[in-house]
Amino acid sequence: MNVIETKNLTKSYAGFTAVSGINLHIPKGSVYGFLGPNGAGKSTTMKMFLGLSKPTDGSFTVDGKMYPENRVQILKEIGSFIEAPAFYGNLSGEENLEIIRRILGLPKSSVAEALEIVGLTQFKKRLAKKYSLGMKQRLGLAGALIGKPPILILDEPTNGLDPVGIHEIRTLIRSLPEKFNCTVLVSSHLLSEIELMADIIGILNHGHLLFEGTPGQLKFAAASKGCPTDNLEDIFLALIDADNRQRGTV
């Protein structure tokens, strides 16, 4: 069963199409890796799921619910982390989460839990504007994980983290479906990273979905096109390169 499904989802701005008729299928309980170079349309797609951006064409369902009719119901099920962390600089990390907790109507303990999960407990009293980049990132993650939502949408969650942090977050994301019984949509521009986390991979370039399937299927597809198959990173680069060539952008 698919938790998120899109049908010809399109987003165009004046004179440029960010997302062009993509059909995604994100099965329940999986970690879906959303892959693509900078500006491929990953964030735009994720923003559309959250109602932060209006689709110009096509539609999508989240857990069988349609946007925009069921906006609030959809958002109730999603924990999200989009782009540069969004927070209130004048509040401490704890207070920032407290705001989210009260809006979601979660028990008081959930703030401490979320802080613990991302490892911010010792910095919880510090003002968010004084946080380092990595700490802001963790705060954003905590805001997504709080209350263990059934669907998680994470946009480049490991940006700005140190290697230890990256490893921690990856392990965490990998363990989420099992631990909280949730579905994760995670984006990255690094295939090596997605490879370690995702059950299913979707590759986006210039707003087009080039591939959707398991890492094994990706290797198979690459081999049939005559691309190198020993390393997923190379497959990814070759795929993007071939697509760019076809479009005449390179």
Add this chain to the structure above:
Amino acid sequence: MSVSLEWKKVKRTGFLPAFFGGGTLAAIVPIINMAVRPERYLNQQGSPVQILLDANWQMMAMLNVLLIVAGTCLLYHTEYADNAMQKLKSLPVRESSVFLGKAVLTILMSFFVLVIEAVAVAFCTFHWFGIEKGFFSELCRCFGYSLLLMLPCVILSLLISEACKNMWVSLGIGVVCVFTATMLPTTNFVLSLFPFAMPFQVFAGADVAKSMHYIYGAIAELAVCSLAQLLFVKVRRGFE
């Protein structure tokens, strides 16, 4: 150089249209006033410029000062909002020269606003009173005086904006200062030297000595505010 840079930075912030709109709004005041009740002013003694300014300057000056407060807030808001200030501090440019650039820009815009207002006053004179000999020199003197008396207000509100990272704090302080200025009696010389109160003064043609006192006052305040800015930058560096 830094003025043209500042000019570029205010692109799309609404800074220029705001000054244009504000100036136009203030310029409409005397025109409406004359159009609604000309009989009240036509019989008054004195030169037309004097009559028009006496009748309308309080409100026009209020709009001017509010415009300066809002404009200067915005100038530094663009620096602080997306942390451009930090980048700026790491570049080989002195904060004081940035300040100077912003000050010159605001003063140019204030000049522009006063020109719009002067045109409105000239129009009113032409339409209702008739332009007499010596009118333009009087007009220039009056508005030149107003520009000079506005300068301390520009510098001080710019300094407030530089000191506060959050726009509502600098705007709040600015608003409180403008309010204080409206409470101060304009007849008391010492109190009306308050930088935000000075733009409310009208050039008194008859009492040149009094006007000269205000001019000296304005120059002294300019010097003090500029020194304060230099000092402020030094002190803040020490704390960061």
Add this chain to the structure above:
Amino acid sequence: MSLLTLVGVEVGKIRRSKILLILAAAAVILWIPSILNAELNFGMQAEGISPENNFFIQGFMGMAWFMFPASMVVGTVLLSQTERANKGILKMLALPVSTARLCIAKFVVLLSLAATQILMMTGMYYISAVISSGTQDYSFVLPPLFVLREISLIFLSAIPMIAFFWMLSVCIQTPVFSIGIGLASIVPSVLLINTKVWFAYPMSYPLFVITSEYGKLAANLDTAQVELIPWIPVATLIAILCLGISCLRFGQAERR
């Protein structure tokens, strides 16, 4: 999710914003000249108003004319900038809250800022009345019930104005325009209260109300009195319209 919780959340967001300090500073500065010039209140025979009433009403007229509306403009800047500064609004929009409710909750916070400032004004009024009573050897202190009635009138009459300012800050993304229009719209209110169409201009309501109170207290003054029709229907309409537009537009700019 009740509106009350949401309001609580919104109040939490303006922590450490120093807004109370600014509101308090305004209230203090407003009353200082009144204390210093307290003896002027004895020379109001021409108007026929008692010194204690004059002391009270002059201060509140000063507030209603510029300080109070301008503080509300500052309040709208505070509310919109805290959301926009670090993209807090994006997180809010991605949470399961209706945007209209969020908008109303913020408006309620703005109203409570208004109430706070009026209460600060009242507190400062009592302090300065007691001080002036000491310096002038004459009791300037008015009964609390009367004061409460007057300040409630100011607050209620200010609601459409605050709704208008809120609409400005929601609909106009460029801060200098929303601030500029807000501040500039205050200035003409002093002219408009003398015209017949004052009821169409929400920024003049608080000043009009307090001026007409002044007329009631001063035996020899003949200021215009509040006529509930057409004022109340027009004011309600303006308030509902402004709030409705704000609720519709709220968060739209971030949701392109």
